[in-house]
Amino acid sequence: MHKIWAVIRREFVERIRTRWFWIGALLGPLLFGVILFLSMQLGQGGVQTIVVVDGTTTPVGERITQQLDRTGSVRAVRIPAGSGVIDSLTTEVRAKRLDGFLVVTDATIDSGNAEYRGSNVFAGKTALQHPVEEALTAVRLERAGVDPRVVARARMPVRLETQKISRGETTQESAEQSFSLAYFMGIILYTAILLYGINVMSSVLEEKTTHIVEVLVSSLRPFELMLGKVLGVGAVSIFQFLIWGVAGRFLLTRRAGPLTPSEVGGSAEVFQVPHVSGATFALFIAYFLGGFLLYSAMFAAVGAMSSTEQEARQAQQPVAWMLVLSFVSMFALLNDPNSALAVTLSLVPFSAPIAMPVRWAAGSLPGYEIGLSLGILVMSIVGVTWIAARIYRVGILMTGKRPNLRELVRWVRTV
Amino acid sequence: MTSPSPTPILTLDRVSKHFAGHTAVDELSLSVPRGVIYGLLGPNGAGKTTTIRMIMNILEPDGGAVEVFGEPDGGRAHSERIGYLPEERGLYRKMRVLDVLVFLGEMKGIDRRRARQQAEGWLERLGLGQWRLRRVDDLSKGMQQKVQFISTVLHDPDLLILDEPFSGLDPVNAQVMKDTVLELRSRGKTILFSTHIMEQAEKLCEQLCIIARGRKLVDGALSDIKRTRSGHHLVIGFDGSLGGAAQVFADKELVSKVDNYGQYAELELAAGADPQQILQRLVTSGARLSKFELQEPSLNKIFIDLVGPEAVRA
Numbered sequence: 001m002h003k004i005w006a007v008i009r010r011e012f013v014e015r016i017r018t019r020w021f022w023i024g025a026l027l028g029p030l031l032f033g034v035i036l037f038l039s040m041q042l043g044q045g046g047v048q049t050i051v052v053v054d055g056t057t058t059p060v061g062e063r064i065t066q067q068l069d070r071t072g073s074v075r076a077v078r079i080p081a082g083s084g085v086i087d088s089l090t091t092e093v094r095a096k097r098l099d100g101f102l103v104v105t106d107a108t109i110d111s112g113n114a115e116y117r118g119s120n121v122f123a124g125k126t127a128l129q130h131p132v133e134e135a136l137t138a139v140r141l142e143r144a145g146v147d148p149r150v151v152a153r154a155r156m157p158v159r160l161e162t163q164k165i166s167r168g169e170t171t172q173e174s175a176e177q178s179f180s181l182a183y184f185m186g187i188i189l190y191t192a193i194l195l196y197g198i199n200v201m202s203s204v205l206e207e208k209t210t211h212i213v214e215v216l217v218s219s220l221r222p223f224e225l226m227l228g229k230v231l232g233v234g235a236v237s238i239f240q241f242l243i244w245g246v247a248g249r250f251l252l253t254r255r256a257g258p259l260t261p262s263e264v265g266g267s268a269e270v271f272q273v274p275h276v277s278g279a280t281f282a283l284f285i286a287y288f289l290g291g292f293l294l295y296s297a298m299f300a301a302v303g304a305m306s307s308t309e310q311e312a313r314q315a316q317q318p319v320a321w322m323l324v325l326s327f328v329s330m331f332a333l334l335n336d337p338n339s340a341l342a343v344t345l346s347l348v349p350f351s352a353p354i355a356m357p358v359r360w361a362a363g364s365l366p367g368y369e370i371g372l373s374l375g376i377l378v379m380s381i382v383g384v385t386w387i388a389a390r391i392y393r394v395g396i397l398m399t400g401k402r403p404n405l406r407e408l409v410r411w412v413r414t415v
Numbered sequence: 416m417t418s419p420s421p422t423p424i425l426t427l428d429r430v431s432k433h434f435a436g437h438t439a440v441d442e443l444s445l446s447v448p449r450g451v452i453y454g455l456l457g458p459n460g461a462g463k464t465t466t467i468r469m470i471m472n473i474l475e476p477d478g479g480a481v482e483v484f485g486e487p488d489g490g491r492a493h494s495e496r497i498g499y500l501p502e503e504r505g506l507y508r509k510m511r512v513l514d515v516l517v518f519l520g521e522m523k524g525i526d527r528r529r530a531r532q533q534a535e536g537w538l539e540r541l542g543l544g545q546w547r548l549r550r551v552d553d554l555s556k557g558m559q560q561k562v563q564f565i566s567t568v569l570h571d572p573d574l575l576i577l578d579e580p581f582s583g584l585d586p587v588n589a590q591v592m593k594d595t596v597l598e599l600r601s602r603g604k605t606i607l608f609s610t611h612i613m614e615q616a617e618k619l620c621e622q623l624c625i626i627a628r629g630r631k632l633v634d635g636a637l638s639d640i641k642r643t644r645s646g647h648h649l650v651i652g653f654d655g656s657l658g659g660a661a662q663v664f665a666d667k668e669l670v671s672k673v674d675n676y677g678q679y680a681e682l683e684l685a686a687g688a689d690p691q692q693i694l695q696r697l698v699t700s701g702a703r704l705s706k707f708e709l710q711e712p713s714l715n716k717i718f719i720d721l722v723g724p725e726a727v728r729a
Binding site for chain 1 (some may be wrong): 435455468471472473474490491494497499501503504505506507508510514518519521522523524566
């Protein structure tokens with residue numbers, strides 16, 4: 001026991017002594033901040049400069065232009081239609097001096113047809129669709145003799161207060177918060193499991209290539225060594241989370257002040273500071289530890305069966321791919337957290353560590369599913385660790401070429 | 416040297432180890448008395464490292480039993496009392512020298528404080544005192560060898576198991592290693608070491624075991640082994656004239672094997688041959704002799720005779 005403790009301490013102390021640990025610890029939150037910021041920017045698409053080519057004989061063009069200007073995400077200028085206007089505007093767009101132009105005619109009011117030409121038609125459509133509709137609706141109503149004030153009152157926006165009913169209690173969590181929480185938990189789980197799993201692998205490989213492992217296993221069992229290693233690296237990851245947690249809390253409280261949701265326009269609200277409950281945190285840590293233990297056992301086996309960094313990089317691919325697939329499927333889970341696919345993924349132990357917390361954050365979950373998923377995960381950890389330890393035990397003393405699958409099976413079978 | 420105490424510190428009883436396709440160690444039995452320097456000798460690939468790994472529980476024997484300190488479990492359970500230096504050596508390159516030594520001391524089972532004290536003492540003693548807070552990477556290869564050796568002895572073990580301890584050492588470190596081994600021996604420690612270099616073994620070992628292809632060829636005290644093989648080995652020095660020496664050496668009735676250097680020759684007598692007869696025939700053939708001596712064979716000679724020239728070349 002004393003020896004396992006010494007292995008844990010060495011892994012922990014040597015790792016947090018490196019410059020890279022502290023760079024990661026300090027830059028990690030910053031990096032997530034940048035991702036958050038970029039996601040906002042992508043959602044918002046920035047301010048677009050467009051021209052409204054007004055071919056109408058009524059003030060409809062004017063109304064549309066005003067409505068567009070009011071959104072804040074579009075700066076619109078009205079130009080009367082004329083010969084050559086389209087061509088010169090097209091040149092402007094090509095020269096990147098203009099994002100695009102909208103062509104409206106008198107027919108637009110009745111048919112609802114308008115034309116937009118621009119460099120990014122997707123962003124253009126996202127930004128224009130709603131304001132143009134608004135303006136046209138107002139004009140049509142006025143034409144039908146409705147008082148503009150009535151129109152204004154009728155068009156009073158709905159403020160939909162969303163409250164997630166989860167675990168039998170009502171939380172103050174908005175839909176956007178649920179989404180961003182699920183999204184971030186997914187990213188962090190994926191990154192951390194992969195990163196620290198690979199840490200375990202390179203630690204195993206270092207001891208193997210320097211042959212120091214031979215001295216070590218002459219005084220403690222290979223399993224004890226592997227266990228100490230996994231727990232030591234695991235402790236580093238928890239420490240890293242603590243730093244991130246503290247730093248993140250600090251950054252977010254600083255940020256929450258000036259940047260209230262009303263100021264952040266449109267889809268930027270998707271990324272709101274999530275409310276993390278105690279249960280969510282516990283679930284996150286439980287699945288992180290489960291996922292880490294499961295994957296790091298496999299990464300340890302991969303390190304043990306390889307003789308060089310290069311071999312290890314190749315051999316780890318099947319393991320890493322399982323994680324990547326779980327991560328990628330997260331986006332499908334977010335769309336429909338209760339689909340058959342989602343339920344399956346959260347029960348399969350190799351994807352559960354990412355899938356389950358994501359589903360939990362995105363919507364409510366029956367308790368038995370969590371119990372079942374955790375049960376399967378724990379059993380898989382025991383099974384996978386047993387197999388990995390046997391590969392490890394043989395592998396750490398092997399030199400020469402990497403074993404094929406049949407040899408691996410023989411390693412597992414050797415007493 | 417004192418005679419070894421009767422209870423062996425280490426015994427192997429018909430220990431075997433098979434790997435896919437070949438037998439590395441085949442029913443090997445040996446016993447290492449307390450307080451001696453014991454040589455495990457054999458050509459490369461004889462099974463020395465496999466044997467040592469089985470003693471240390473790094474490999475599990477397929478058959479047979481290993482007893483260390485009179486107990487049936489192997490070396491791992493006694494790591495606090497065993498210093499083990501494997502053939503392939505390495506250290507954590509990025510750790511500080513002192514930290515590596517403390518960690519490896521802890522692995523043997525001693526506490527941090529004692530490990531630190533011992534490590535600092537040894538570092539001073541081997542002239543590495545001012546390097547103790549440097550990274551292993553910063554040390555020269557020779558210095559790293561010293562650190563590896565310190566890691567083997569810092570917990571003051573009763574039994575040292577050294578696999579090819581002199582291989583790769585520079586002459587200075589080889590000397591340090593030899594002196595330390597002898598010093599430990601004088602303090603009553605037992606040293607088992609493997610080597611394929613017979614000159615070294617001959618100077619250091621009191622007891623030995625020669626193995627080849629996983630089997631034991633001979634074991635026991637070096638003096639006994641030499642004695643049972645003496646009386647057949649004749650060393651002849653010529654003083655200018657060889658006379659009819661060539662014909663005498665070619666006589667299969669007298670000489671079974673000859674190693675002729677011109678002015679010097681080593682002969683293996685044929686069974687039942689009388690050395691006096693060889694002397695007489697040489698003198699009558701006109702050879703002038705400066706030396707005519709019946710010798711104990713060198714360990715190297717015994718080794719080559721036993722193992723066969725093929726195995727040595729391997």
